[in-house]
Structures are given as C-alpha cells and as structure tokens.
Amino acid sequence: VIRPFSAARPHLPLGSGREFDRIRSIIQMLGERGGGLGDDCALIAERDSFLAISTDVSVERVHFHLDWIDLQEAGWRAAAAALSDLAAEGAQAIGLLSAVTVPAGAAEAELLEVMAGIAAAAEFAEAQVIGGDLSAGPIWSMAVTVVGRVGVPITRAGAKPGDELWVTGELGAARVALDAWRRGEEPSPEARARFAHPEPRIEAGRWLAANSVRAMIDVSDGIAGDARHLSAASDVEIAIDLESLPLGPGVMEAAKRQKISAGQFAAEAGEDYELLAALPADFNAELEFSRDCGLALTRIGRVAEGSGVRFLSMGRPIELGGFDHFG
Amino acid sequence: VIRPFSAARPHLPLGSGREFDRIRSIIQMLGERGGGLGDDCALIAERDSFLAISTDVSVERVHFHLDWIDLQEAGWRAAAAALSDLAAEGAQAIGLLSAVTVPAGAAEAELLEVMAGIAAAAEFAEAQVIGGDLSAGPIWSMAVTVVGRVGVPITRAGAKPGDELWVTGELGAARVALDAWRRGEEPSPEARARFAHPEPRIEAGRWLAANSVRAMIDVSDGIAGDARHLSAASDVEIAIDLESLPLGPGVMEAAKRQKISAGQFAAEAGEDYELLAALPADFNAELEFSRDCGLALTRIGRVAEGSGVRFLSMGRPIELGGFDHFG
Numbered sequence A, B: 001v002i003r004p005f006s007a008a009r010p011h012l013p014l015g016s017g018r019e020f021d022r023i024r025s026i027i028q029m030l031g032e033r034g035g036g037l038g039d040d041c042a043l044i045a046e047r048d049s050f051l052a053i054s055t056d057v058s059v060e061r062v063h064f065h066l067d068w069i070d071l072q073e074a075g076w077r078a079a080a081a082a083l084s085d086l087a088a089e090g091a092q093a094i095g096l097l098s099a100v101t102v103p104a105g106a107a108e109a110e111l112l113e114v115m116a117g118i119a120a121a122a123e124f125a126e127a128q129v130i131g132g133d134l135s136a137g138p139i140w141s142m143a144v145t146v147v148g149r150v151g152v153p154i155t156r157a158g159a160k161p162g163d164e165l166w167v168t169g170e171l172g173a174a175r176v177a178l179d180a181w182r183r184g185e186e187p188s189p190e191a192r193a194r195f196a197h198p199e200p201r202i203e204a205g206r207w208l209a210a211n212s213v214r215a216m217i218d219v220s221d222g223i224a225g226d227a228r229h230l231s232a233a234s235d236v237e238i239a240i241d242l243e244s245l246p247l248g249p250g251v252m253e254a255a256k257r258q259k260i261s262a263g264q265f266a267a268e269a270g271e272d273y274e275l276l277a278a279l280p281a282d283f284n285a286e287l288e289f290s291r292d293c294g295l296a297l298t299r300i301g302r303v304a305e306g307s308g309v310r311f312l313s314m315g316r317p318i319e320l321g322g323f324d325h326f327g
Helices: A018-033 A071-088 A108-124 A173-182 A189-196 A202-209 A223-234 A251-257 A262-267 A286-293 B018-033 B071-088 B108-124 B173-182 B189-196 B202-209 B223-234 B251-257 B262-268 B286-293
Strands: A042-045 A050-059 A092-103 A128-137 A141-150 A164-168 A215-219 A237-241 A274-279 A297-304 A309-313 A316-318 B042-045 B050-059 B092-103 B128-137 B141-150 B164-168 B215-219 B237-241 B274-279 B297-304 B309-313 B316-318
Touching: A018 B108, A018 B128, A042 B092, A042 B128, A050 A071, A050 B050, A050 B092, A050 B128, A050 B141, A071 A092, A071 A108, A071 A141, A071 A189, A071 A202, A071 A215, A092 A108, A092 A202, A092 B042, A092 B050, A092 B141, A108 A128, A108 A141, A108 B018, A128 B018, A128 B042, A128 B050, A141 B050, A141 B092, A141 B141, A173 A189, A173 A251, A202 A215, A202 A274, A202 A286, A215 A223, A223 A237, A223 A262, A223 A274, A223 A297, A223 A309, A251 A262, A262 A309, A286 A297, B050 B071, B071 B092, B071 B108, B071 B141, B071 B189, B071 B202, B071 B215, B092 B108, B092 B202, B108 B128, B108 B141, B173 B189, B173 B251, B173 B262, B202 B215, B202 B274, B202 B286, B215 B223, B223 B237, B223 B262, B223 B274, B223 B297, B223 B309, B251 B262, B262 B309, B286 B297
Parallel strands: A092 A128, A237 A309, B092 B128, B237 B309
Antiparallel strands: A042 A050, A050 A141, A092 A141, A164 A274, A164 A297, A215 A274, A237 A297, A309 A316, B042 B050, B050 B141, B092 B141, B164 B274, B164 B297, B215 B274, B237 B297, B309 B316
C-alpha cells in the first residue's frame, strides 16, 4: 500500500462553524481511512517534491446565479476557487480536471462557455486541462480538481507566537457585489469583477513560500472564519486589527449601508480568494512583494501563545460571524 | 511551466457517440490549453513513475435513484466508478477526494452514509480519503477524484493487429438490475449487487499491466461503446463475437424479455466496470489470472488492421448501440 504524505501527518484541526462541524464528523467517521485532512490541499510525497491536490465544487444557485454572471465567468470562478487552494500551499499549478453537470436543454455552446472559463483560469495559472467528466443534472455544477507541485508545502500549521499576520490584495469587494445583486441592483464594474473574475494567487503564494512564510490559508470563507482554521491548525492565538484590513472597492459604502464598520464587513466577507499568511516578525519585504506580484501585502495582526482568534476594533474585542456555503 | 506527461502525448481519439461529440468539441476549443485528453486517466510524470488521476461525477436521478439503492451504496458506486479508471490505467490507488453536494434538509447522518460508502470503496482499493469539499445543492451529487501511481501506464492506445481482446468478470447484470427497477420490480440480489456494489478492478488491472497487456479501458459505458474508444485510440479494427461475452446473473432472461440476444444485451449494457484488454496472441495465462484475481478472464475478440468495431453474432455482422449518460 502506497501511503500519501498525509498518512504521516495528523489531520489539522479546523476552526468553528457549522460546515466544519460536518467535516469534523466525517473525519471522525473515517478514522484511519482518512489521511492528512484539514489543510488546503492533499499532499502526495514524490522523491524531491510533493504533489498538491485539491477539489472544489461550485453549484448554480448556491455559489453563483446566472442572472449575476455568465457561464464563462462561472467556469472561471469555479476553477479559480480550486486553484486558490494550490496558491495557499505555495504550489505551482500543473493541471486541472473538471467534472461538469449540465442541465437538460443546455446548448452545446453553453457547455463550451463554461469550459472556456475553466480553461482561461487554468491558462492564467500556467496549468493545462488534463481531464474531466460530463453528466446531465438539474443545474450547472462544476467540480474542479487541481494538481500542483511544491518543494516544501506550506500548510495551515506552522504559525509561531511572535509571527505577524499578513493578507494579500484587498478584502470585501466580492461581498459588495453579492449584496448589490441580492438587493436587485447591478454592482459597480470594479466590485463585480472581484466576484466574477477572482485571480488565483499562485504567484503570490510561491513568492511567500520562497520568502520565509510559516503558515498560509486562502481566504475563501472570510478572514473571520479562515483565521480560525489557521489558529486551530497552528495551535496559536491570533489577533486581527479590523482597522488594518485592506478594503476593496465599494466596501466603505456597503458597510455604512449595513451600519457596521468597514473592517467588520471585510472580515466577514467570503469569496475573496486572497492569501492569509503568518510571517516572522522581522519580515519587511512587502514592497518587494508588491513589485514582484503586482499586489498589496498588508500586515493585519499578530500571532501569540494561546488559542482562538481575537478581532479588535479600535483596540477593543469584537465578535464576528463567518461565511457559510451551507447558509 | 511544469508540463504534465500529457503535454508530450497527443490527445487520444474517442469513438462515436453524442457524449463523445461534446467532449470532442471541448478538446477542439481547448487547443493547447488541453493536455493528453481522451484516456482513462490524466498522467503526471514523476522521476520513475507516473501519477494517474481521474475524476468522475455521480448524480442522483441520472446515475442512481434512492428508491433503488441506499446512500452508502451510492457513495460506494461513485467512488468505485472513479477507481475503475485507475484500474484501466494499470495503476495502484493512493488516495481519493470527494466533492459532495448535499440536498437541503438532508440529515448529517445521511452525509455520513454517503461518505462511509466512499470510504469503504477507498479501503477496498487500499486508498485513503485525502480531501474533499461540501456544498448545498438540489440533489445528491458526488464528484470523486482518484489518484494512483503506475510505473508504465496502460493507455487505450497500443492494441496491435494480431492481438486478442479479453474482458474481466461478467457483463450485463447491472443492466438487468436497472431494467427491473425501471419496470417497478425489485431485481434479484445477485443482479442488484452488481449495480449497487461494483468492485473496482484495481488488482486485475495491475495483474494485466504486469503480464504484457497492450491497451486497456474500463467498460463503464458498455463494450459496444468502449470498444470503439479502444479501436479509435489504437487505430485498429476490433471484431467482437457476441456469443463469447461472459454473461452476468439474469442476463439470459432479461435479454429474452427484450427479444434480443444475450450477447447484444451484455454488449450494450453500461455500469459494469470490468476491464477490456488487448493482449498478444500468445497470451494463455487466463487460469493464472483467475487464480490470482478471483475473477474470470474471457477472450471475446480480435484486433486487426483497419478501423472501427465489428460485432459478430453467429459469425454475421450486427449493429449495436452504446450507453449514454446524457440519454
């Protein structure tokens, strides 16, 4: 029996949340039949590197609506969400497999639009479409599996007391677009693009992996939820200053409309697909990062001994919710 | 850019059929963004072996109905169908990732049943569950991705004129069960088991890979369809004697009911998950195979120069249909 690397490492604990309670139940039921679960990617050891693999399903009317975005954008998003897990492992992308469920009555041209979006995201990440499956079904659904390679995998475990917490890009704009659509309005082109066309941070993940990053996770469920996974997996306490979060276009106005702070809005927003990274306290190469990756890198918090995540607004603790695809 | 092995090999041509016309359109649209498509598995070259990867989606009301089989069986089938692709590549299984869509209102216990079925199939194949994803959705849907390792991959290409064609196990019993359910009857326990609990032929695939097999495919869409893929990928003509097909339990009676020959019934049946293999003409180790794998290996046809598949009944040509998941 060949064992994946995962067999040699324990499952990583997950943070709180209903979706993660379900996953905890599954991991418990699996017992020794599960291997190395709870990270962004599964890892398979090769002689001098690891294969990193992750699968991500994107379902019409759950993850997207076709009166919000077109089929090509839906395909891009589905692939980008999966590729984002490779980014969080510090991996280079190799290939992608897509299992697509096609509603009865869909034209062949529509399926080609979905696949064109998936292929464009693969090309953006310098990966090829290397396999897939098709089925009929009641709605569009794209299960995308990505395969990458990494010399030293960056897991969610590894953040150490004294480290500082950083995030790539900007947060909250995908939620701005979602909130607009849910009100029946069309979002600004800038906010819309963040939802419809998220760029997997493969290059940023590899840059950070080559520059002393200790632990990393992609922010797909909102920092409020994903920071909890990093904290649980690394067995550390994390403190995040809401005022320091880098805000995407339209976040200030959207937060005001909901009568919450912009920081809270950004922290509870999902679908951002940025990277949350723990770096040693002496890290100060954020300008180099920005120059190389064309992207901001912002210090947003600190790692300490203990457990759990504390969110601070004006220095005072505040309770935040997460983002739940089962919600 | 790391290129998978697939980049170095051309796509393999597929046989005829509406589902495969869709795939041909996708492959054409992908152009250089697609790599090595048209085989049972994607292949990624490592130093002295290949990673083989395949993804397979199983959708409620398309691939199975829950008044036919229970959720644990649905999970097993979904995983077994994907593992069958590893078998056809001659690969050893390593791990499995499952993206499961859960209908609103499903109890947590139901999700655990699905996952228990997936885990049992993984264990049967000596693989671990190494990752996955969960989403809400309108119906149960399981997209299973399997990862395996193989020294020398056995593709669909490689059958040579003069080879003989063999099939593992027995054919047609899953269709016997399907036909019974569609008539509103309960199938025999033997036929039911072939549909609800197909065993991925990993061990048989590895045995054949170690014993001079030239080309292999799993029979998931029926030999009538899958032999066409083998013929197209290997650029050879294949002749199959319908009277020689090994028949599963209940096939004789079910064929009589439909007023077709048992051989035609078995050849047009899907969901069998046996292996169709081209072996050199001097192969004669079928008894050894049966002793080692606990399974029949039956000679059913011949490979010749030319193209296409000829089905012969009592020595005379006969036209057959295939099995279509889009049907």
